[in-house]
Amino acid sequence: xxLILEGIKQAISLLFTLDPEVLxxxxxxxxxxxxxxGISLIFGMSVGTTVALTEFPGKRFVISLxxxxxxxxxxxxxxFVSIFLWRNGPLGFMEILYTPTAIVLAQAIIATPIVxxxxxxAIQHLPRNLRLQILALGATRLQMxxxxxxxxxxxxxxxxxxxxxxxxxxxxxxIMVGGNIKGYTRVLTTATVMETGKGxxxxxxxxxxxxxxxAFAINSLLTxxxxxxxxx
Amino acid sequence: xxxxxxxxxxxxxxxxxxxxxxxxxxxxSAAPGKMKNLILATTTSTQDSGLLDxxxxxxxxxxxxxxxxxxxxxxxxxxxxxxxxxxxxxxHSPAAEKAFMAQGNGTARTLVMHNDFIVVGPPADPAxxxxxxxxxxxxxNIALSKSLFMSRGDNSxxxxxxxxxxxxxxxxxxxEKWYQQTGLGMGQTLNVAAExxxxxxxxxxxxxxxxxxxxxxxxxxxxxxxxxxxxxIPVNPTKFKKINADGAKxxxxxxxxxxxxxxxxxxxVEKFGSPLFFPDAGKKEESLxx
Numbered sequence: 001x002x003l004i005l006e007g008i009k010q011a012i013s014l015l016f017t018l019d020p021e022v023l024x025x026x027x028x029x030x031x032x033x034x035x036x037x038g039i040s041l042i043f044g045m046s047v048g049t050t051v052a053l054t055e056f057p058g059k060r061f062v063i064s065l066x067x068x069x070x071x072x073x074x075x076x077x078x079x080f081v082s083i084f085l086w087r088n089g090p091l092g093f094m095e096i097l098y099t100p101t102a103i104v105l106a107q108a109i110i111a112t113p114i115v116x117x118x119x120x121x122a123i124q125h126l127p128r129n130l131r132l133q134i135l136a137l138g139a140t141r142l143q144m145x146x147x148x149x150x151x152x153x154x155x156x157x158x159x160x161x162x163x164x165x166x167x168x169x170x171x172x173x174x175i176m177v178g179g180n181i182k183g184y185t186r187v188l189t190t191a192t193v194m195e196t197g198k199g200x201x202x203x204x205x206x207x208x209x210x211x212x213x214x215a216f217a218i219n220s221l222l223t224x225x226x227x228x229x230x231x232x
Numbered sequence: 233x234x235x236x237x238x239x240x241x242x243x244x245x246x247x248x249x250x251x252x253x254x255x256x257x258x259x260x261s262a263a264p265g266k267m268k269n270l271i272l273a274t275t276t277s278t279q280d281s282g283l284l285d286x287x288x289x290x291x292x293x294x295x296x297x298x299x300x301x302x303x304x305x306x307x308x309x310x311x312x313x314x315x316x317x318x319x320x321x322x323x324h325s326p327a328a329e330k331a332f333m334a335q336g337n338g339t340a341r342t343l344v345m346h347n348d349f350i351v352v353g354p355p356a357d358p359a360x361x362x363x364x365x366x367x368x369x370x371x372x373n374i375a376l377s378k379s380l381f382m383s384r385g386d387n388s389x390x391x392x393x394x395x396x397x398x399x400x401x402x403x404x405x406x407x408e409k410w411y412q413q414t415g416l417g418m419g420q421t422l423n424v425a426a427e428x429x430x431x432x433x434x435x436x437x438x439x440x441x442x443x444x445x446x447x448x449x450x451x452x453x454x455x456x457x458x459x460x461x462x463x464x465i466p467v468n469p470t471k472f473k474k475i476n477a478d479g480a481k482x483x484x485x486x487x488x489x490x491x492x493x494x495x496x497x498x499x500x501v502e503k504f505g506s507p508l509f510f511p512d513a514g515k516k517e518e519s520l521x522x
Contacts, residue, residue, distance in 0.1 A: 086317050087474045098271065098300045179302045182285065197419035198280050199442030 007205025014206050021183070026210055029187040030218075032100055033168040036107030037115075040163050043108075044115025045156070049145055051116075052123035053131075066120060069113025074106075078173030081106040085177065098179040103187070106173040111163035118162060122155035123148055157226035161219055168215055188214070270297045270479035273309035273318035275389055276417035278462070281437035281508050283499055290495070291486050297479045305417075307387030313337055313465065316472025320480035321465040322487070324435075325389035326517070327396070329463055338465040339477075344487055345496050345509040346461045346520055349393055351452035352422070352439055353379075353431035361431075362451050370452040371401045378410045380430035384421050385413025389460070394433045397457060422446060435460050437508035440500065459520055462509070464488070488513040 014022045051062060084090050085097035085105075096102045126148055134144045149156060171189035178185035180194055188211040195204040278284050279301065288299050302309075302318065306325035312318040314337045322344065323329060333341050351361060351370050359379040361370035374381055383405075384391040398405055405411035412430070414421045418438040425432040426446045439450070464487050466480035486492055493511035500508035512520065 086315070088316055088472065092474070095269075098302065179300055181300050181302075182288070184298075184300070194279070196423075197276065197417050198282070199419055199423070199445050201445060 003201055004205060006202045008209060010202045011206035011209040014203075015210065022207070022210065024183060025186050025188055025191050025207075026214060028100060028185075029168060029189070029211070030214060032103045032174075032187060033107060033164060035104045036111055036167050037160065037164040039104070039108040040111035040115045040167075041160060044112045044159070044163065045119050045149070048116040048119030049123050049149065052120045053145070053148075063120065066113055066117050070117040072110055072113055073172070074110055074170040074174075075172035075176070077106050077109050078176030081109065081173065081177050097177060098181060098185060100178070100185055102177040103174050103185060106177045107167035107170060110170060110173060111167045114166050115159045115163040118155060118159035119152075122152040122159070125155070126151055154226060157222055161222050164218060164222075165215060168211070168218075268296060268298050268479075269300060270320065270476050270483060271300045271302060271312075271318045272320050272322060272483065273302050273304065273312045274322040275306050275309065275324055275462075276303050276419070277324070277390070277435045277438050278322055279303035280417065280419045281441050281500070283437070283496070283509065286495065286499060287487070287492065290492070291483060294486065295479075295482050297476075297482065299483070303417075305384070305386045305388030305391070307389075307392070310337075313467045316467065316475060319467055319476045320483045321467065322462060323389060323465065324460055324462045325392045326461055326463070328389075328392060329465065332465065337468055337471065339468050339480075340484070341463050341465045342484060342488060343512045343515055343517055344462045344464050345493075345511050345513075346459060347436045347509050348453065349390065349433055349458040349460050350436050350439060350450045351431060351458075352425070352434050352446075352448045353451050354429040355447070355449045356429075357449075357451055359431065364452065367397050367452055367455040367458050368401045371397050371403065374431050375401070375403045375405060375408070375410075378408075380428055381405065381411050382421055382425040382428065382430045382432040383411060383413045384418065384433075385415045386417075388418075390418060390433060390435060393458075393460070397433070400457065422448070437500070440504045440506075440508060461512075461517060461520065 175190045180190040192207045306323040359373045359377040364370045464484045469475040469477035496511045
């Protein structure tokens with residue numbers, strides 16, 4: 001119990017003294033996971049909507065693939081991304097292993113199926129007639145998609161939160177492709193693992209608390225947008 | 233109208249994150265100049281003890297190289313070197329290092345420093361190893377009393393040493409119930425052993441760094457077999473063309489230099505009352521522990 005109190009004290013002091021290292025780590029976590037979520041939104045929402053709105057043979061199979069992808073284990077993603085990015089690997093010429101870019105890439109791969117799966121379900125869940133109605137009112141296909149996405153705002157913002165939540169809390173891939181390099185690729189989760197290994201439990205708890213606060217702040221923002229958008 | 237402004241906010245947020253992503257990508261490739269990157273594959277003990285946090289910034293400032301320290305077990309560090317995925321290694325697994333050199337994977341293997349391994353366990357000492365002479369006898373006692381033993385089980389230098397001691401004791405613990413493998417780094421394995429009131433083999437540096445929260449005692453130490461020797465090995469650049477050979481050489485020269493060796497010798501004295509590592513540059517491996 002003392003340890004947890006000590007951790008909370010540490011977290012507060014690290015935050016309020018604006019410890020430059022902790023601020024840097026926090027900022028990097030936010031930037032990397034934010035960027036990864038951004039990328040996953042583009043791919044996840046577009047593909048998810050397309051799959052939801054088109055009929056093609058094997059559609060069920062594709063949907064189960066996407067749904068399986070929602071549970072993609074971060075360590076497996078980390079392993080494959082590392083192998084591809086190795087100097088002597090297929091994408092070695094890019095020289096991005098052990099950089100923040102590599103973490104963004106791995107996290108985007110983790111978040112994309114999550115966003116895709118929820119988008120798919122959200123759009124599919126809309127009443128079929130709505131589509132026909134919108135088209136009947138003379139909307140182009142693109143306008144229709146836009147209308148549908150607006151209609152499904154509530155679950156779509158849930159998709160953003162799920163995607164972001166999935167990557168900001170992820171440690172396996174970040175440590176493998178980022179390497180937990182001090183002042184460069186050290187994010188909140190990998191720093192927590194390292195401080196635990198060092199036996200600095202108070203700092204580890206403090207970093208954990210900062211991570212939770214960060215996740216809470218981002219999700220409150222998204223929830224505010226989501227709830228005010230609620231269609232009556 | 234309200235609706236619209238929120239949609240715009242959301243779109244803007246997405247757009248901003250994207251700009252950030254592109255900016256970071258550009259930044260990452262631009263910041264540390266291309267051949268300036270140096271990948272150091274090393275053991276968890278050099279990082280968990282905090283030594284590298286002291287040495288690396290000095291090296292970077294002196295030479296302008298940007299060091300990417302990847303802290304893994306010695307086994308994995310050498311595997312990275314053998315595949316050309318690291319430029320220089322700082323490891324502590326002598327038998328495996330010799331094999332690594334014999335395969336032509338490194339240009340030179342030079343002694344950097346040493347400390348020692350210790351057998352730690354619950355203060356109650358159920359296997360009564362405190363009285364035994366030598367680590368081999370202690371391990372025999374642990375096996376005889378079937379006391380819980382936590383192995384790293386990760387091919388690290390510590391794991392290799394531990395297997396060597398079991399071999400010397402003539403015991404194969406692999407399938408025994410009292411023998412468990414964590415597959416984790418030294419710090420975490422110590423934590424697990426402390427929780428389970430188990431014995432384990434640890435390097436002194438990591439144990440001292442973690443001591444305050446462990447509640448474990450040093451129960452056996454001082455045997456010659458417990459010597460823990462760290463070497464630096466620049467990876468052979470003729471095998472892989474992407475190796476930063478100049479950087480690797482600069483790092484080896486740096487860590488063996490007089491000033492650095494002095495820092496290594498003083499590291500930890502302030503915090504733990506005794507040094508965590510003993511500098512050994514220029515010495516022969518055979519002369520250690522005598």
